[in-house]
Amino acid sequence: MTRESASERPMLEIRSLHASAKPSGSSGADTPILNGLDLSIRRGEVHALMGPNGSGKSTLAHVLAGKPGYRVTSGEVLFEGRDLTAMTPEERARAGVFLAFQYPVEIPGVSNMYFLKQAANAVRASRGQEELDAIEFLQLAREKMKLVEIPEALMSRAVNEGFSGGEKKRNEILQMALLDPRLAVLDETDSGLDIDALRIVASGVNALRGPERAMLVITHYQRLLEYIVPDRVHVLSGGRIVRSGGKELARELEAKGYGWVAQGGESRAPKRAAGERGPDGPEAAA
């Protein structure tokens, strides 16, 4: 591994994770989406998760953040040794898990600056840090706004309301900078971005890379990984990781297409990211 000794416990350990989407009505069965996913990420590492549509990429992001509507049926998710699935979404956020949303949500009437201050102070309070007052927060925000070239005018507008696609994604990275998470999950942050916006977002993300922070970059395309160069690349198919490798795997995928791993990958045991555990057995659903 890149920066830390292999003996250190990974920051995020996902073992044989099975998860389903709950039906939206009162009847109907759960739809299994993740089918025995294993993944370990150490601090300081950036991992990319790639895969075709419907392979379970966003489901993994949502399960990590605790979004309602999903059920973990078996397996475990440990974040710094704690069982993530037993924590509420806000507890996970305060513990340092950050999700950059693929589709950031609009909150009419709530100014972006106010929202960010509430969020930053909620996280600070949970860490025993003093809350920032309006002026202190403004100073901090201005410094971080430079990272992703967010103009002041965007701060006084309602959260994400009427933001362009690029503004929304830059706003996500700004929030990441302000909340200073331990683990950042970027869910298709490149989707809907033109090349200039992609460059700004990527440079913001790169500025936030550090030895204490881990990142999981979820993307459909290899393009983003030209800018955010990962330490490891994993390919998700059918709800499990079917192939893992170094950054060159992304290029290979781009050249050969997902059909290549899906065909080759499912006929044999997947190559593992961390390799602490044996291959998946057929898991009994809980």
Added chain:
Amino acid sequence: MPNETVEQLARREYKWGFTTPIEQDVVEPGLSEDVIRLISAKKGEPAWMIDWRLEAYRRWQKMEEPHHWANVRYPAIDYQAIRYYAAPRQKAKLESLDELDPELRRTYEKLGISLDEQKRLSGVAVDAVFDSVSVATTFKKELEKHGIIFCPFSEALHKAPELVQQYLGSVVPQGDNFFAALNSAVFTDGSFVYIPPGVRCPMELSTYFRINASETGQFERTLIIADRGAYVSYLEGCTAPQRDENQLHAAVVELVALDDAEIKYSTVQNWYPGDAEGRGGIYNFVTKRGKCAGRRSKISWTQVETGSAITWKYPSCILLGDESVGEFYSVALTARRQQADTGTKMIHIGKGTRSTIISKGISAGHGQNSYRGLVRIQKGADGARNYSQCDSLLIGDECGAHTFPYLEVANPTAQVEHEATTSKIGEDQLFYCQQRGISEEDAVNMIVNGFCKRVLRELPMEFAVEAQKLLGVSLEGAVG
């Protein structure tokens, strides 16, 4: 949103539900001409006032309790089971505020209302109405220096009889509607305000209404007159004890603005809303109307309605003077099993009259929230303009939001705009906030306050803070 969270919302605490133990002067339940004469006698009213009341009573007897058009459900009220007068026993005439019964002083302190003029932090003069009577009015002397009259209604009958006689019923006539007629017959206290020509009232005026006695209705009457070029900002607040039976509150408020005068009237209504099963709570049937009698006059209503089992209330503006302006800003919140049917009427009569309506309805629990608004542009109202915006926010799956806009335009030069939206606090919004470390409850508060911001910023500063807190308390436990 899961069901248990809705249950929690319905169980939220009502912090103002205590009762003050105090010796009272009460009239036995029941309504008759004798009871009306008794009330009038207790207040030492002139003969014309008694006649006026009795005329209203006779009209009321021929009217029917409205059960058809409003979107609220309630059993017929037994008017013979209500007490029409209850007052704490105290010295007939207080020489100064120091003589006020300490029990009453404590009550208002508990409610966060200071009757101590020394603690003039907020610069608000208060008229404190306890059941059927006003028990204290602050800053009367200071206001008198400016020629301003701010006193209990019963006192105004002696202090400014001509003004009362001229304007009482001039905006809301005795037979206007069932509850206004009842009020005209049995009204007890309320506030009277007169601002002389060209005077800008140096402080906020306010009335705090408290229902304390059981089985008693509160029927207050407020009359505010702003003479030519005068300005006044008036606030009212109200609370009541927590009881299993319903209590009736049927008030009438009349505002008159002469040439170039402006009246800003703000309400934070926090009557007891009843419990989770819909037991108890205040029936709030109120008629509020302002007349922009003069040219370029302006009347602005702002209301934050969080209490009452039933709210039935349409603060309205009659825009008679040319270029006069009417405004209505409203937040109405219904949780538990509360019902609200509230809105406004803007009647454009003068040329170049303008009106703005901003209504925000929030429903949670089993609450039912209706906006009902009339915009009428009469034939002579050349160039009249109206803008209406009615937004509804739903929390949970068991509540309802309804909008009933009525437009009557008889002048082709008028411009009328109406916008309406209904939205639900989405799981997506809550999850987004939570993912940023904000608790679900704080997220709901933040979203609700954002939704109401346009209205809350119309309130005077201290009131806005109060209202914001109140919305928070009212939604306490709205989510799990």
